[in-house]
Amino acid sequence: MASNTLYSPRDPALKKRDDFEDILEERRSSSDLRYALRCYVPVVYKGIAPCKPGVLKTAVLQSDRLRHVVAEMSKETGESADVIREEASGILEEMAHRLRLGTVRFFAYSLSKAFKALFQRVRVNEDGIQRLQQSIQEHPVVLLPSHRSYMDFLIMSYILYTYDLSLPVIAAGMDFLGMKIVGEMLRMSGAFFIRRSFGGDKLYWAVFSEYVKTMLRNGYAPIEFFLEGTRSRTCKSLTPKLGLLNIVMEPFFKGEVFDVSLVPISISYERVLEEALYARELLGVPKPKESTSGLLKARKILSEDYGSIHVYFGHPVSLRSLAQGRINRSQYNLLPRHIPRRPSQETQAFVNETAYRLVRLQEENMVLRPWVLVAALLLQNPDGVDMERLVEQTSWLRGLAVSFGAFLDWPDYVSASKAVASSLALHTGLVRTEGGRAQLAMEPKEPGSPEEDLFDRAASVLSCASYRNQILHVFLRPALLGMAMQMAEASRKDDIYSCFSFLRDVFSNEFILCPGGTVQDFDEACYMLTKCAAVHVQKQEVVATEKGQRILSFLTSLFQPFLKGYQVVCRFLCEDAPEGFPESEYVAAVRSFAVKRILSGELTCYEALSSDVQKNALAALLRMKVVRKLKVGDQVTLRVNKVAANTLENKLGGRVSTQKALLARL
Amino acid sequence: MLFPCLCGLGSLVSSQTPKPCCLGSPIVCERQRVCSTDVWLSDPQYPGAEAMVLTAIRGELVVIPVEWSWLTLSRVLFSRQEVMKWNGWGYSDSRFLFNKKGQAEFTGRRYRLSGMVLPSLKDWFESTFGASLQHKSPATVSSMCATLNASAVPFPSLNEAFLQDLKSTGIPFSHEAEDRVFRAHGHCLHEIFALREGKFGRVPDLVVWPNCHEDVVKTVDLACRHNVCLIPYGGGTSVSSALECPPDETRCIVSLDTSQMSRILWIDEKNLTAHVEAGIVGQDLERLLNESGYCTGHEPDSMEFSSLGGWVATRASGMKKNVYGNIEDLVVHIKMVCPRGVVEKSCQGPRVSIGPDIHHFIMGSEGTLGVVTEVTIKIRPMPEYQKYGSVVFPNFEQGVACLREVAKQRCAPASIRLMDNAQFQFGHALKPQVSSIFTSFLDGLKKFYITKFKGFDPHHLCVATLLFEGDRERVLQHEKQVYDIAAKFGGLAAGEDNGQRGYMLTFVIAYLRDLGMDYYVIGESFETSVPWDRVLDLCRNVKERIVRECRERGVQFPPLATCRVTQTYDAGACVYFYFAFNYRGLADPVNIYGRVEHAAREEILANGGSLSHHHGVGKLRKHWMPESISDVGIGMLKSVKEYVDPDNIFGSRNLL
Numbered sequence A: 001m002a003s004n005t006l007y008s009p010r011d012p013a014l015k016k017r018d019d020f021e022d023i024l025e026e027r028r029s030s031s032d033l034r035y036a037l038r039c040y041v042p043v044v045y046k047g048i049a050p051c052k053p054g055v056l057k058t059a060v061l062q063s064d065r066l067r068h069v070v071a072e073m074s075k076e077t078g079e080s081a082d083v084i085r086e087e088a089s090g091i092l093e094e095m096a097h098r099l100r101l102g103t104v105r106f107f108a109y110s111l112s113k114a115f116k117a118l119f120q121r122v123r124v125n126e127d128g129i130q131r132l133q134q135s136i137q138e139h140p141v142v143l144l145p146s147h148r149s150y151m152d153f154l155i156m157s158y159i160l161y162t163y164d165l166s167l168p169v170i171a172a173g174m175d176f177l178g179m180k181i182v183g184e185m186l187r188m189s190g191a192f193f194i195r196r197s198f199g200g201d202k203l204y205w206a207v208f209s210e211y212v213k214t215m216l217r218n219g220y221a222p223i224e225f226f227l228e229g230t231r232s233r234t235c236k237s238l239t240p241k242l243g244l245l246n247i248v249m250e251p252f253f254k255g256e257v258f259d260v261s262l263v264p265i266s267i268s269y270e271r272v273l274e275e276a277l278y279a280r281e282l283l284g285v286p287k288p289k290e291s292t293s294g295l296l297k298a299r300k301i302l303s304e305d306y307g308s309i310h311v312y313f314g315h316p317v318s319l320r321s322l323a324q325g326r327i328n329r330s331q332y333n334l335l336p337r338h339i340p341r342r343p344s345q346e347t348q349a350f351v352n353e354t355a356y357r358l359v360r361l362q363e364e365n366m367v368l369r370p371w372v373l374v375a376a377l378l379l380q381n382p383d384g385v386d387m388e389r390l391v392e393q394t395s396w397l398r399g400l401a402v403s404f405g406a407f408l409d410w411p412d413y414v415s416a417s418k419a420v421a422s423s424l425a426l427h428t429g430l431v432r433t434e435g436g437r438a439q440l441a442m443e444p445k446e447p448g449s450p451e452e453d454l455f456d457r458a459a460s461v462l463s464c465a466s467y468r469n470q471i472l473h474v475f476l477r478p479a480l481l482g483m484a485m486q487m488a489e490a491s492r493k494d495d496i497y498s499c500f501s502f503l504r505d506v507f508s509n510e511f512i513l514c515p516g517g518t519v520q521d522f523d524e525a526c527y528m529l530t531k532c533a534a535v536h537v538q539k540q541e542v543v544a545t546e547k548g549q550r551i552l553s554f555l556t557s558l559f560q561p562f563l564k565g566y567q568v569v570c571r572f573l574c575e576d577a578p579e580g581f582p583e584s585e586y587v588a589a590v591r592s593f594a595v596k597r598i599l600s601g602e603l604t605c606y607e608a609l610s611s612d613v614q615k616n617a618l619a620a621l622l623r624m625k626v627v628r629k630l631k632v633g634d635q636v637t638l639r640v641n642k643v644a645a646n647t648l649e650n651k652l653g654g655r656v657s658t659q660k661a662l663l664a665r666l
Numbered sequence B: 001m002l003f004p005c006l007c008g009l010g011s012l013v014s015s016q017t018p019k020p021c022c023l024g025s026p027i028v029c030e031r032q033r034v035c036s037t038d039v040w041l042s043d044p045q046y047p048g049a050e051a052m053v054l055t056a057i058r059g060e061l062v063v064i065p066v067e068w069s070w071l072t073l074s075r076v077l078f079s080r081q082e083v084m085k086w087n088g089w090g091y092s093d094s095r096f097l098f099n100k101k102g103q104a105e106f107t108g109r110r111y112r113l114s115g116m117v118l119p120s121l122k123d124w125f126e127s128t129f130g131a132s133l134q135h136k137s138p139a140t141v142s143s144m145c146a147t148l149n150a151s152a153v154p155f156p157s158l159n160e161a162f163l164q165d166l167k168s169t170g171i172p173f174s175h176e177a178e179d180r181v182f183r184a185h186g187h188c189l190h191e192i193f194a195l196r197e198g199k200f201g202r203v204p205d206l207v208v209w210p211n212c213h214e215d216v217v218k219t220v221d222l223a224c225r226h227n228v229c230l231i232p233y234g235g236g237t238s239v240s241s242a243l244e245c246p247p248d249e250t251r252c253i254v255s256l257d258t259s260q261m262s263r264i265l266w267i268d269e270k271n272l273t274a275h276v277e278a279g280i281v282g283q284d285l286e287r288l289l290n291e292s293g294y295c296t297g298h299e300p301d302s303m304e305f306s307s308l309g310g311w312v313a314t315r316a317s318g319m320k321k322n323v324y325g326n327i328e329d330l331v332v333h334i335k336m337v338c339p340r341g342v343v344e345k346s347c348q349g350p351r352v353s354i355g356p357d358i359h360h361f362i363m364g365s366e367g368t369l370g371v372v373t374e375v376t377i378k379i380r381p382m383p384e385y386q387k388y389g390s391v392v393f394p395n396f397e398q399g400v401a402c403l404r405e406v407a408k409q410r411c412a413p414a415s416i417r418l419m420d421n422a423q424f425q426f427g428h429a430l431k432p433q434v435s436s437i438f439t440s441f442l443d444g445l446k447k448f449y450i451t452k453f454k455g456f457d458p459h460h461l462c463v464a465t466l467l468f469e470g471d472r473e474r475v476l477q478h479e480k481q482v483y484d485i486a487a488k489f490g491g492l493a494a495g496e497d498n499g500q501r502g503y504m505l506t507f508v509i510a511y512l513r514d515l516g517m518d519y520y521v522i523g524e525s526f527e528t529s530v531p532w533d534r535v536l537d538l539c540r541n542v543k544e545r546i547v548r549e550c551r552e553r554g555v556q557f558p559p560l561a562t563c564r565v566t567q568t569y570d571a572g573a574c575v576y577f578y579f580a581f582n583y584r585g586l587a588d589p590v591n592i593y594g595r596v597e598h599a600a601r602e603e604i605l606a607n608g609g610s611l612s613h614h615h616g617v618g619k620l621r622k623h624w625m626p627e628s629i630s631d632v633g634i635g636m637l638k639s640v641k642e643y644v645d646p647d648n649i650f651g652s653r654n655l656l
């Protein structure tokens, strides 16, 4: 089993976390201008003075790695080395940041204004800042914030500036460059831009990775990127992307740096700015292109109250300690270090596992507001619930969540009724409270076609779900166990384990479940449910207790929408999918299939409309080889094994009893 | 008295026997210049003593009447501890101490530093280690004592039949505690630490002193016949636990001391080779060759005590290898006695293509295959001119870049070494109070800062020391070439004295560890070789690893972790580390030391460094052998061992 260095202590509820400070407080009482113009002298890595961006570029272009790749490409293509070098220089030009203090100061000023207008508080754990400051001096630092909003990296830089820490260089998607002025502004505040896909482009990859590594090796500045790759539209963590993580680890593997500190950072929003946008996007209303005018339109947003932001700087994780005993660094001894080569399998597995661990660390330190609990309960009561009952349930759920280690921002002196009331007040757009009852706001403001109404309702549900999603990671493992117990129908531990393992496998694109961690997760689930007396775990059996019924039924219904969503996808593939249909049409096709079923009353789960669920389901099905991709010309088509899809659906619906053979076939 | 007695040996012997004559230079004038150590002298003052043998014992030249029985010689060797410390480094009369005024002093008269006061050593010592003169480590009686407590040494377990047969050969032997303990160890920290505490583990049961190749053949033969374990012993300077007796060895362990085989048998001036017995120690070999106008140029830092056979057995490397080569470049012919028989080549062709070179089974065999008895080694005319030099660089990176360039242009002087900043500072701590040859570098440096060295940060700068050899003109030319390269890397010439002092210090530095141990400071050096492009990364990572490991293992004070690049090659360099820490507050310092050293070695290997450049593997590093040379490689070595020594007579269990 994997080593335990990074896993949270056995009992998550005992996890100690730091206190927060509100950095806007001072901004509200002193001059923003003076703040923006103040003397800014960040500590740097081992006292090295950061070099100018120009020097950096030269270093990259003249690096052994790039020279090697250029020579090789020149040999392969017959193109002259100069031309290729020119091309490399062009790529770098497009990519490189041009950090300038002036721009940073401009941002410091304008963001102060904006943040004060948008947010009640921006709260930061100062202990984390102190740890970070220490790390920055000792080793190259990689900042890994969660990604829920465009705000994320502005907030990051803003905070680092506030605390007099080195400003990071940030890997940003090329799409920002679409916004001309803003793009260049971002560049001057430390963003560098990478194309979303450059699959086979060797030169691009070489320039890009050398650029990042050069900055890292020289301790040039902390490097910041988003492990999740893109903003999560669902507020649920996305499975990590490994490209950049691979790049920042390499200098350590090759001995070019002693260690690298990986700092998971959790940014939690009480209300995400893009809330309404995301729900539409998930339902297939096309995403507005990132354009300056789009962002300006967002100014309208400025008039609303978005509550608080919590930013938690996690403990820096030493890559060296993680790799201890896992990575044999002498494997790099026999090839000159500038010659690129594929990471070994052992390395790939390590990078993957580390990525998952880091995302889990992000999740663990996400601050959750009481509203998240309320949202979870409201979604389980689509027909509404008495306020009194809601308060009671919320209070119960709070206890459960805390015992499972949730990082709940709910001080003891705030009563449940108060917490519920203020939650509802901040989210009036999503909840209707009438006659002592609370209910999701499902009625469309102005009725349209049945389909339009359906989408309106779905948007409400998805918005609300995006809050519930924030707490899923807390309940995920025990819930999988709960579902497995239901599915296994008997209490034999082996059977339950194999169901657990099956469910975990199915959902491993949906949630942060590290490949290979099944045993550990099972143990953790058993431990947590035993702790709250929901189950008895014996040598051969796992049995639910009387008291456990409530907990287990809450947990299983919490994840019901996902189970349903995957079933709908399977149903669609069995019934409706034409033989060998194009992948590009998949989402739209599932959606209209689901819409039909909802309209016909066969399906009540609006979340099945979420393209996120649909895409994750497809990824799982591809992984499980229920669906295969076929490339015909330029088009990728999907080929379905209908029998397998049908079996899977039945199994998810609990209609097939566990049979090892069947599992094996899946 | 004919020959003045200048060393302990003489006085000891003189009390019971006719006055022997001892020691180097006075003798030289009394005899014809001959190139062999077998000097037969007629001495009218001693009737009956027809001839005398001039021989080298432990770095001292001793002349002994040839008619004295072997007993006379072994008498001398029994009391080796009269000359050398039995629980520390080097000559008994030479040691560092803090005098009543709290100033460091180096005693004795052997070295340039001897008898001098080193005023800044105390401050450096206290501030580097957080040590204090107030805190002496528990005065373990033995460490202060000149002699060891023989009653604490385990009784020898003797193989009577072997002993019986051995007696009949007339080869001298001893089973006295002092002799056995002396040959039970090398100079690893844990070995010396245990001795100071008066702890003796498994020690040899018997010591034998064969006098020539034939004696060795007889001894090995008897050992095979009676299944006795043999461990060859040269100078005892091993730093790889190679001389340690395997604790679970149940057979009688015999230490085969080669010191009596220390003659130069012939010199061939046509081919510039010398045929030498393997027990000769470095300083004697050089001195004797010098008398004939030659040298080998092989100068490991341990050359005062280490032996030719030891060099061959460990693949030693000398400081001046750039001119003369390492041991593998120097040997032309080797004779080794194995249980299976004697192995040697049939000619002295300068290079041959006759399958894998059997010399390479012998070199580095670390006493596991047999005893090297005679070696034909290349010699060179003594250099006409020597010149030291030094260069100051603004930082270590620049220094390494310069050494790399020097290696690229293949213009390395006889020796070129680059010390990091910590070692540079350390060098200053060893500056004696008054001395003509020690011009005040530090004071001079203050001047430098204002004038030449402006802009050099004293906390980053580092120094390269240089030694040029050859004919005068060429040396001067060469010197210019090197300084020109240095200038390209920001290096500034910093004078001959600094260079010379740097080299001289390498001989006394070994003594410093004993001083440290008096004040709770333990330390050691280790080395590696590494490709050029990884030198900086390796140095940084290893030093940092040491610091981190010490912290994690509860060492209360920051350790000293410093390195220098000591050799340059076409494709890489040799890097030498010093590592020491103050162990106050630790229950088991040696164990912690070992773990940190282990971690440092792991770090070296992870950074592309080798398991060893010249210290060898012994038992200390054999853990890493499979990963270093692959399982098949291990198999190759094993099969050789199995053929050559099927009964594991040479049972020191080094390497494999």
Ligand SMILES: Cc1cc2nc3c(=O)[nH]c(=O)nc-3n(C[C@H](O)[C@H](O)[C@H](O)COP(=O)(O)OP(=O)(O)OC[C@H]3O[C@@H](n4cnc5c(N)ncnc54)[C@H](O)[C@@H]3O)c2cc1C
Residues within 6 Å of the ligand: B186, B187, B231, B232, B233, B234, B235, B236, B237, B238, B239, B242, B243, B258, B278, B279, B299, B300, B301, B302, B305, B306, B307, B308, B309, B310, B311, B312, B313, B314, B315, B316, B317, B318, B319, B366, B367, B368, B370, B371, B372, B373, B510, B614, B615, B616, B652, B654
């Ligand atoms: C202060 C100090 C400085 C040093 N500097 C250097 C240096 O600059 N360069 C360097 O290369 N090393 C150096 N060493 C390491 C050591 O001096 C070498 O390994 C040296 O070659 C050992 O020779 P020795 O005669 O002392 O052998 P010993 O220590 O007696 O034995 C070493 C090993 O060789 C075997 N052996 C010895 N003689 C024979 C023989 N005749 N036949 C077969 N096997 C034999 C022994 O069994 C043992 O396994 C240094 C050590 C110290 C303590």
